[in-house]
Amino acid sequence: MLDILQHLGAGFIEVFAPLNFLALIVGLMLGLFVAVLPGLTLVMGVVLALPFTYGLGLTAAIVLLTAMYVSGTYGGAFTSILFRIPGEPMDVPLLWDGYKMAQRGEAAKALGYTLFAALVGGLISASVMVMLAQPIARLALTLSAPEYFAIILFGLTSVVCLGGGSQVNAFISLLLGLFLSTVGVDVTYGVERFSFGLPVLSDGIEYIAVMVGAYGLGEVIIRLEHGFQSPSLKDVGGGGVKTRLPNLRELSALKATFARSSIIGILVGIVPGAGATIASFVSYGVEGQYGRRRDQIGAGIPEGIVAPQTAATSSVGGAMIPLMTMGIPGSGATAIILGAFLLHGMQPGPQVFFNSSEIVYAVFASIFLGIIGMCIIGYFFIKLLVKVLDAPEAVVSAFVVMFCFIGALAARNNINDLWMIVSFGVLGWLFEKYGFPIAPLVLGSILGPLAESNFMTTLISYQNDWTVFFTRPVSGIIIALSILALVFPSLRSLWHRRRASGVAT
């Protein structure tokens, strides 16, 4: 424990180095702006910031992106509560109670609860992250290929069962992502697969291209199709924006909600593939089912604000655990942070955790500082932040397009990569039109190479004995959980249908 605190202390000193501290502040500001703007999602914002970090050192680059991730879970709350404009999908649950409080003239109070929820949820999850990371990294050192494959499989199946909409479509999206990762030269045998002799495909399809294209350009095409909207602050009543902090008695009444939502956020964050949006919705749903005032949820009560906001921010600490200890991203934003690590020539995992602990703990320290910093910025600069809403969505989208293209160019200085971006932009648009979620596609393309290499290593090491995945205790349990996660929703819906038809007859 003492050595963890020592490392963390050194991490704080590292973050206070001028460049790292500047990266932290810039990241927090960017994250808040991105979260406020309805046309720009948090993951998209982090993707677009990635090219700017090429010239920075590794620590500053990761601190900047992590700060964006942290503050991005908070900024969207302002516009959701004040103007009924969710900056991010994760902010949608805030509309149901937060906006109702604002309509009753309690906007300042609602914003105060949001600030506390982000602060408490964030700090609890950051503390849990610091305490759990070292034991998990130590455990990760003892795992071998079958266990790694099982963990990755669990992440892949969880993104299918936790994502909204059709499970079959999500599964197809995931498989497509996994398939994309097989294009190019196979790492085990050096055999070219599905490249058709094209150099651009021989190098493989970079998941950054999939992510920037499908999330960034795809979203812009969708918005272009639906018509850009530019809500003006004058139209939505942008006057009198301020935050009033709740008193101790009010906070004390929400102890259980804070605890429940923090745990949900951390657990959802740890599951690879599930991020702040899922944490926010699940926490709101759980509060509606088990909360002390569950019958009033949706009517404009603080629990309806605290539950989703606490969970959303606490998912950050949870999502950082698998990334820093095993090199497996726990959410869309951490997938990009993983990309930043790889671009700087470092593969996060247990080895890096113990051999380059100064970087790991600097990132951890930056999360603590980021959470406190975003609350201070949010409290004092809320008026300035919501002014961003005055920016025309068409202009913001035009600049997003440029960031997508330049981001692709910056990675390898190859114009052929722009074709990839356009192709995946069109794919992202088609996915939206036909109801296929994008998150499994992206996660599949990120985790695909890891999944394949661990799968092949296992089969080669154990003479093609595939039962090893089930007979080794850890991998067996995790694979059973993966299968359960995949079939449980279908079984439950089948059971409900049978029960309903039984009642009808």
Added chain:
Amino acid sequence: MIGTSKLARTMPFAAIMAVSGYFYYLADHLDYAPMPGRVGPDLWPKIILGLMIAACLVGIVNAVRARRTTGGESLFAMLAGETETGGDGTEQTRSWPYLALAGIGLFIAYVLLLDIIGFVICTAVLIAAFLYLGRYRNRTVIVLASLVGSLGFFFVFRRIVYVSLPLGREPFLSLSVWLMQVMGMS
């Protein structure tokens, strides 16, 4: 999800299944020397493509049987409960697909012309055309955004981030070089 007829609902699954079948065939004919008793580089893609074909079949059956595609309610939807009916005020019912297609055409043209006319002009034209396509009509903002955007991106990424943005071919190359000199770049 677009389309209400069974054909429209099954179409995407059928298309993905056909493409998967083709790639499965390619995976089966990979050019490598197999080693006895050892799995080859075709195994992993074949598993993925096999599962994809199976999932598409389920999707087609669901699309034919159901009034609208469900394919099993997700755990997330069950837990959140209100996501389907809560209403966030962001639903958009009207759409203009031709605008999306025109936008895609614009992006393709940009990539095609970038190497020929260079980053600065190509980007300025793209931003202006995109704003116009997005039915934004404030001319002052369009001109300012396209000029500030293209020159700003050019300066930041060439001078500070050191990204080798395309300069174009003559006569556009001379213009790019002149701009670089004006901006103090070598």
